[in-house]
Amino acid sequence: QVQLVESGGGVVQPGGSLRLSCAASGFTFNVYGMHWVRQAPGKGLEWVAIIRYDGSTQLYADSVRGRFTISRDNSNNTLYLQLNSLKAEDTAVYYCAKDGVGQTSFDYWGPGTLVTVSS
Amino acid sequence: EIVLTQSPATLSLSPGESATLSCRASQSVSRYVAWYQQKPGQAPRLLVYDATTRATGIPTRFSGSGSGTDFTLTISSLEPEDFAVYYCQQRSNWRITFGQGARLDVK
Numbered sequence: 001q002v003q004l005v006e007s008g009g010g011v012v013q014p015g016g017s018l019r020l021s022c023a024a025s026g027f028t029f030n031v032y033g034m035h036w037v038r039q040a041p042g043k044g045l046e047w048v049a050i051i052r053y054d055g056s057t058q059l060y061a062d063s064v065r066g067r068f069t070i071s072r073d074n075s076n077n078t079l080y081l082q083l084n085s086l087k088a089e090d091t092a093v094y095y096c097a098k099d100g101v102g103q104t105s106f107d108y109w110g111p112g113t114l115v116t117v118s119s
Numbered sequence: 120e121i122v123l124t125q126s127p128a129t130l131s132l133s134p135g136e137s138a139t140l141s142c143r144a145s146q147s148v149s150r151y152v153a154w155y156q157q158k159p160g161q162a163p164r165l166l167v168y169d170a171t172t173r174a175t176g177i178p179t180r181f182s183g184s185g186s187g188t189d190f191t192l193t194i195s196s197l198e199p200e201d202f203a204v205y206y207c208q209q210r211s212n213w214r215i216t217f218g219q220g221a222r223l224d225v226k
Contacts, residue, residue: 035215045155045163045206047215059213095162104210105153105168107175112162 002026002108004096009113016086016117022079022096022110030054030074033099035106036081038092048094049081064090086117121145123152123207125218131226138194140221142207147187151211154183154192157220158203166205167192194223 008020022034036048049060049070058070069082079096093112100107122145132138142152150170155163165174167183170190180195194201202225207218 044220045157045208045217047208047217050213050215061214100153100165100168100174101172102169104151105165105174105208106155106163107165107168109162109164 002098004098004108004110006094006096006110006113009094009115011116011118012086013119014087014117018083018086018115020081020083020094020096020113020115022081024077024079024096024098027098027108029072029077033103034070034072034079035097035099036068036070036079037095037097037106037109038090039095039112040089040092043092046092051079053099083115086115088117091115091117120214121148121209121211121216123209123216123218125205125207125221127221128219129222129224131224132197133226134197134199136197138197138201138223140192140194140205140207140223142185142190142192142218144188144190144209148209148211150186151209152183152185152190153208153210154181155206155208156201156203157206163206197223199225 003025005023035050051070067085071080095112096110097106098108124143126141153168154166157163171183
């Protein structure tokens with residue numbers, strides 16, 4: 001069965017960096033686009049970034065463009081998100097999610113990893 | 120950016136009743152709307168994609184409708200496990216957005 005498991009979250013000071021990972025299994029990783037979606041405490045869902053199945057294209061939300069970088073390692077079935085220049089408003093649970101049929105939805109999600117930006 | 124507005128923000132119903140949740144887009148998104156259910160402490164779960172297609176394993180009491188700018192998620196005969204927060208999401212272009220969420224509470 002499809003499994004996505006995030007790791008790498010934690011507490012970091014404003015201006016700091018963190019690298020999140022998402023280990024994928026149960027499907028052919030290198031044929032699907034992958035996303036990061038975040039959710040601030042008590043708030044709604046916010047799409048963060050997408051990477052094409054082959055890593056050739058990455059797109060970002062305006063709120064993170066220039067600070068976050070999405071990447072993938074298809075040989076190890078792993079998705080990454082590098083978070084730089086972190087701000088308090090980046091505090092959230094970060095989910096990785098798999099592209100669904102027709103690439104119009106997210107059909108599987110990981111349980112999420114919490115990033116807290118605080119001094 | 121396409122804004123999705125969900126209504127009502129909160130809906131209070133009893134088990135066995137039917138729920139109707141709405142999602143309005145600020146411009147046409149064709150049929151590219153999905154619906155998710157989220158329970159406290161859990162990741163969202165895909166219910167419906169492309170406005171009307173139920174995801175794998177989703178009970179038939181969940182149904183989606185709409186196109187263009189107006190979409191609806193209907194849950195017929197609510198079960199106790201259906202009380203949760205529901206989000207709509209659009210992907211008519213690469214700037215993916217979600218609605219603000221709608222809470223379905225037990226009356």
